[in-house]
Amino acid sequence: MQRDTETLLARLAHHAEERPDTPALDDGHRRIAYGELPGEIAARRARIKARDVRRVALALDNGLDWALWHLALLADGRVDVPVPGFFSEAQRHHLVTAAGLDAWIGPGAASLGFSESPDPAIACRGVASPPALHAGTGMITFTSGTSGTPKGVCLDREAPLRVAESLAEAVAPLRLGRHLAMLPLATLLENIGGLYVPLMLGATAGLPGAAELGWTGGSGFDPRRALSALAAFRPHSLILLPQLLQALVEQSPQAPAGLRVVAVGGAPVAASLLERARDGGWPVVEGYGLSEAASVVCLNRPGEPARGVGRPLPHAQVRVAADGEIWIRGATMLGYLGERPLDDWHASGDLGHWQGEHLVLDGRRRDVFITAYGRNVDPQWVEGELCARPAIAQALVHGEALAHNRALVVPATPDLDDRTLAAAIDAANACLPDYARVSDWRRCPSFTPDNHQLTANGRLRRDTLHAVYRDWLLRPLEAPSLPTPFGPSMPTRRHAMPPYQHLQAATQAERDWLLAAPLLTRALGGEVSRPEYLAFLGQAYHHVRFTVPLMMACGARLPERLGWLRSALVEYIEEEHGHEQWILDDIRAAGGDAEAAAAAQPAPATALMVSHVRDVIEHGNPVGFFGMVQVLEGTSTAIATRAAEGLQASLGLPDDAVRYLTSHGSLDIGHLAFFEGLVDRLEGEDLAAVIDTAKMVYRLYGAMFRGITAHDATRELADALV
Structure with missing residues (x-):
């Protein structure tokens, strides 16, 4: 057993002695106090040992069972593979095969080739020749990225706990007593920030199921149900994605009483949304991280002036290369599943710069476009400002080698008229410098996984959208004012047809x-x-x-x-x-x-x-x-x-x-x-x-x-x- 894992278990044992009646886990229907927690974990460890399984999928909804099984797998040194609820059947099959799983905890096991075992919670399968894992792998977190096939990030058991230690230190002055997990625990960010950190602090982790939080499917969200959960759990802390923050602020401009910190990450956050939330008393701090670096790397500490995505956490080293790419060391992955081990530093693919000790993001290397006037624009920044308007549900912005930027816009409701959409775009443009503003736009049907214009976890498939709407995105609006455009141009056609x-x-x-x-x-x-x-x-x-x-x-x-x-x-x-x-x-x-x-x-x-x-x-x-x-x-x-x-x-x-x-x-x-x-x-x-x-x-x-x-x-x- 490694030091960080021992430290977590030792803390739980300490809390069991010092505060045995304090709730450690609470799903809204049942609570487990710190005094009960070690026994609950030990009971599940015994069941895992009895089945002698090595690589275990955890495919449960948020709740006490997810947390207890996960902690048992961690304590027992098994490879834990959390399964996002939004994964398709094909993606689950890929996950089972790629990771060589021999056990599945949760529904859907039979269709994936697992058989019932004497323990009804643990379905098993024989794996004669499991694929090799990076030495020391304790968790494999899968992310779909921009493609439909999930990519496995292999982490040792210690990296997520080191990140949790850093976060616990950063928020310790707030004396947090209750956290409400708004994201799936299969999401590494919530796993660390919503389970490990509260347990390290001796606080209560609120773990209601997804439906009770307002989630419907992988991307639908009802902010009214979420606010009801906030009223019931009265949390001191939350972790939110930008779209969740936007939905909650739209529904309740004034923050619920008792909140001490709301950490927002996972995607760029529109400056106007941050300002509106803070004006309403939402104690929002922005952070930055990625699965390959065991989630959180930088965070704006509560009580400090907010700049960019904050300072690096104590466990992390961050450098910005001459070309603007962000490189990270400390608690990084062992490597991608099935690929070579990671070298010392990890190239994030993100662009940024320093503002004093604070990191400021400039977009994704692969997504940034260069306008005809040579200005670099991160489309997610502009898209964030557009989608911060209630009238706009989704947007894609394009401006490569163009004098004026264009946007594909999905209205919040199909019956929304163009005048309302135009007003929303004008409002977003008012928050942007002239080179980033949208001059031409087109309304579109929704981007979804079914039409292959959205990944399963809600990210735009830019290449597909650019291909589908290519003629409109690239058609000239006016003769260019420069003799030659900056950036790549389309080749001369030699055929009468494309x-x-x-x-x-x-x-x-x-x-x-x-x-x-x-x-x-x-x-x-x-x-x-x-x-x-x-x-x-x-x-x-x-x-x-x-x-x-x-x-x-x-x-x-x-x-x-x-x-x-x-x-x-x-x-x-x-x-x-x-x-x-x-x-x-x-x-x-x-x-x-x-x-x-x-x-x-x-x-x-x-x-x-x-x-x-x-x-x-x-x-x-x-x-x-x-x-x-x-x-x-x-x-x-x-x-x-x-x-x-x-x-x-x-x-x-x-x-x-x-x-x-x-x-x-x-x-x-x-x-x-x-x-x-x-x-x-x-x-x-x-x-x-x-x-x-x-x-x-x-x-x-x-x-x-x-x-x-x-x-x-x-x-x-x-x-x-x-």
Whole structure:
């Protein structure tokens, strides 16, 4: 047992002696006093030991059970994997496989391959060869980031506790007695600030369920219910996201009595919102952190002048590089799950500068745009000011190489008129300098995870939105006043139609030949046999397992003129990593032999498809790789979901047996919009390379499907290549 864990347990033991009747945990229905807490933790530790599980998912709603199981896992040295409630079924499957989980505490275990055990709370599964973890991993916190596939951040047991020690020291002068957890405890920020810190201070952690706090689903929030919870628990402290603060201030401009500190973080906070909240007595302090640094790094201390996101906490070292990027050391992650260990310092991807000892954020490196007049603008700053107006629910701001910024605006209610929206935008502009103001705007339907314009945890999918609304965002409003714009410009077009449409037209014959494959037409009608479906999955495994290596090779060989594509490849790699394991899971669920499928030789067409694309990357124009993307994702969006439905209906397959098809049928819709935006920036030899590769891959992919229904695919393959 390490020192920090021992310190926490020692504090709990001390509180049990000194204040045995003080409530430690309170969910509004039941309380556990400090005198009872060590026994409750010990009882759950015994149940964990009896099952002998090592990597445990914690998939419960906020409440006493979440806290007790988490503390038992921490004390017993098991790997704890909190599961956000907003994760989709596909994301949960990925989490189970990527982390090699052998136990699940909470609902939904059966659909993920876990079986009931003698202890009804702990569902178990056998894991013959669990994936390697970074040495010392005690917690894996998953974040979806900008893509649909969650990324695992491996932390040791000590890093979150060191952060909690720093926070407890920072707020000690406030003599906090009650904290109300407004965020899910699966969120690392609330786990540390809403559970560890109160327990270190001998205070009460209020842990009502999400519904009692006003949460509906992953993003819906009723501030009236939340204010009722505040009235019932009378907390001294809260942790809020900016959108929660905005909703509460709109509902109650005057702060509830008793609040001593409201820490706000997770995203940039509009200056006007902070001012309005403080005018109403909300004791708001802004902070900064990230999961890779075990949550909180900087905080404006209560009682100090508020500047930026505050001073670094005692455990953290922060430096700002010459290019403005923020680097962090101290309580950082061990590394991402499945990737190399972290070196000494972590590059945050955030930009900032110092104001004395206080850190001021300047936006995300990947999101900041440069206007035609050379001004750097963080779109989240402007979007925050727009969304601080009650009339505006969501906004995306764009101004790269433009003389005037533009915004996509989602009204708070569909029936809101344009005059009200315009007034709200004018009010936001009044709080902004001229170079950051919005000059042109367009109202849009809501950005949601279902239309792939929002991540599961509520962040904008900027690349998808830019692709979907590209024509409007980039159309010229006026002739530029500068001889050449600052920042990247769109290439000159050589075709009468946009490049993506040219790609579609140039490959029409090959695409039609693929889609006419008998296996595909029968799959849509539910006429494919189980052996044929298993054979398809086997071939899919043998090309999908090469997808990420091919992407990496492509990124390494791209010429500098196409360097901008590397960030897109990073997005694809994050999304595609590990999908071959999904296929093996589908084979098992469909009654096949996954190990035999993985060990088998791929069909000639499958092997040639991978080899051809590899040859294009290594000996031709590497951008041709995106021709393979066109084929695989275009085919998925066209038929995958319908084929999965037909297979399930005809073969009686469980959901677990068609996860590869169903996930790609929906995910690739968003990918294809993103892909269209990329292709529309290509021209000349680069566009030609994508077209040539797509034509060949359509033929080889079609031959693969035809080979599945024929014992000898040699003649089909020869015909396909004529």
